Each structure stands twice: as C-alpha cells, then as structure tokens.
Amino acid sequence: MSIVAEKPQERLKASEAFWKGRKYEVAPVSPRITRIKELRAEHDNGNVILCAERTKIYTDYYKSHEDELPILKRAGALYDWCAKKLVRLEKDEMFVGNIGTDWRSAHPYVEWGVWWIQDALDLPREDWIREWQSPGVFAYVSPEDEQVYREAVEYWKDRCIQAHSHSAWPDEVWDLLGDGCTSLGARGRKFTADMPAGHYCANHRKVIEVGWGGIREEAEGHIQALMGKVFGDDARRFTFWRAMKKVAEGAILLTNRYAELVHAAWENEPEGERKDELKMMAEGLA
Numbered sequence: 001m002s003i004v005a006e007k008p009q010e011r012l013k014a015s016e017a018f019w020k021g022r023k024y025e026v027a028p029v030s031p032r033i034t035r036i037k038e039l040r041a042e043h044d045n046g047n048v049i050l051c052a053e054r055t056k057i058y059t060d061y062y063k064s065h066e067d068e069l070p071i072l073k074r075a076g077a078l079y080d081w082c083a084k085k086l087v088r089l090e091k092d093e094m095f096v097g098n099i100g101t102d103w104r105s106a107h108p109y110v111e112w113g114v115w116w117i118q119d120a121l122d123l124p125r126e127d128w129i130r131e132w133q134s135p136g137v138f139a140y141v142s143p144e145d146e147q148v149y150r151e152a153v154e155y156w157k158d159r160c161i162q163a164h165s166h167s168a169w170p171d172e173v174w175d176l177l178g179d180g181c182t183s184l185g186a187r188g189r190k191f192t193a194d195m196p197a198g199h200y201c202a203n204h205r206k207v208i209e210v211g212w213g214g215i216r217e218e219a220e221g222h223i224q225a226l227m228g229k230v231f232g233d234d235a236r237r238f239t240f241w242r243a244m245k246k247v248a249e250g251a252i253l254l255t256n257r258y259a260e261l262v263h264a265a266w267e268n269e270p271e272g273e274r275k276d277e278l279k280m281m282a283e284g285l286a
Contacts, residue, residue, distance in 0.1 A: 051100025052145035259285035
C-alpha cells in the first residue's frame with residue numbers, strides 16, 4: 001500500500017490505515033546494554049576523578065628536557081605518557097582506551113594553561129575541600145594529586161602556551177576584554193590559547209589505512225633523505241619528521257601495551273562469549 005499523498009492530512013490518514021491492526025514487539029534489552037546503562041548512570045552521578053597522572057608525566061618530562069626543541073619536546077612527552085600511563089581494561093569493554101588511573105578519570109592539559117587550576121588551588125582551604133575533595137563533588141582531587149597540581153602550576157605558569165601567547169599580544173588586544181562581543185576567555189579573565197591539540201581533526205583515515213608502522217616508516221624515509229644535507233628550511237622538515245616518528249612510536253608502544261593487557265585477560269577468561277571477544281580485541285590491537 002502506498003502512503004504517498006498530496007496533502008499532509010491525507011498522508012497521515014494513509015499512514016494510520018497502514019499501521020492499523022499491525023502488531024510488533026520491541027526486542028528485550030541485552031544484559032550487556034543493561035550493564036552499560038548502569039555504568040553510565042554511575043558515571044554521571046558525580047565522583048569523576050581529576051587525575052594528575054598525565055600532569056606529572058608531562059611536567060617531569062619537560063623539566064628534564066628544558067633545552068629540547070618545542071616540537072621534539074611535545075613528541076617526547078607524548079611518548080613518555082604512552083610508555084608510563086596506566087592501561088586499563090574495563091568489564092564488558094570492546095574498545096580499550098582510558099584517560100587516567102580511574103575508569104571515570106579526566107585530566108587537564110597543563111602545558112596549554114594552568115590558570116584555572118591555580119584559581120581553584122587558591123581557594124580558602126574550607127572551600128577547596130568542599131568543592132574538590134568531598135564525596136559527591138563533580139571532579140575529585142586526591143591529596144596526592146593536589147600536591148602534583150601545586151608543583152605543576154608553579155612550573156607551568158610562565159611556560160605554558162597561554163603565557164607565551166599573552167606575551168606576544170599587543171596591549172590594544174586587552175582593551176577589548178569585557179566589551180560584550182569579543183571572546184577572550186571566561187568570566188572576564190585573560191584566558192586564551194587553552195584549546196589542546198585533541199580538539200583538532202586528525203587524519204584518522206591514514207592511520208587506519210596505512211597504520212602507525214607505515215607512518216613511522218614514512219617519517220624514517222624523510223629523515224634518511226635529509227640526513228647530511230639539512231640546510232635552510234630543511235631544518236624544519238627534518239625536525240618535524242623526527243617528531244612524527246616519535247609520535248608514531250609512542251602510538252605503537254601504547255597499542256602494544258593494551259594488546260598485552262587484553263591478551264593476559266583472554267588467557268585467564270573462561271570459555272564463552274567474553275573470551276572470544278577478548279581474543280578478537282587482542283588480535284586487532286596486535
């Protein structure tokens with residue numbers, strides 16, 4: 001029966017006639033989806049951890065590589081994070097990849113800006129405990145992580161990208177602050193340049209089609225082609241490909257760490273659907 005008609009009222013009548021008397025059943029929710037919904041509810045009920053793991057890894061790396069070129073420093077810090085971060089496998093998880101040490105973790109990008117962290121840490125002690133270290137807060141900071149953040153703020157306050165960008169802006173730019181039209185940050189503060197690299201669109205298709213190993217080989221090819229004859233703008237290209245190789249190596253290392261984690265879980269899992277899933281995941285990661 002066709003339900004195409006010239007007028008909306010006719011289409012509605014035709015649709016009602018089509019469905020009248022027909023019966024259908026909604027498929028039951030699977031146990032996996034039920035558990036996922038329960039986890040989602042738990043996740044959204046506060047108590048997210050503001051994890052300082054990445055902050056400490058990045059701060060330690062930058063402190064020990066002060067004289068390294070910025071592009072190499074960023075690549076090296078990323079590699080260090082891939083090598084040292086805690087890798088987790090959650091129950092029923094099909095796609096691995098955790099941000100921090102807890103399954104509900106979040107983390108700041110201290111190399112981009114720390115002023116909002118400093119504002120929070122400068123709160124009166126009672127306010128800090130109530131807003132950041134009490135049960136049910138939106139983002140919990142442990143006493144150990146609090147000390148990491150305090151040390152990080154002291155290091156990054158004059159080194160972060162925000163600080164460097166502000167030092168380059170002419171005074172006339174700040175005359176626009178609070179004009180009701182120009183956005184220079186939050187709540188009238190000079191918050192700018194705090195958009196971490198993860199907000200940009202990466203070339204995911206190349207990673208899928210070529211693989212991180214292929215990207216590493218491409219970078220190595222460019223490095224070898226330039227070796228011994230780096231002049232002028234070649235220096236930028238040479239340094240870029242060295243950084244790109246390091247990033248690819250970090251991605252490979254992190255993927256292998258997850259592969260080993262999932263493989264170990266597969267070995268200890270009894271026969272059944274989950275064991276088959278873990279096997280597929282481990283093979284895909286490897």
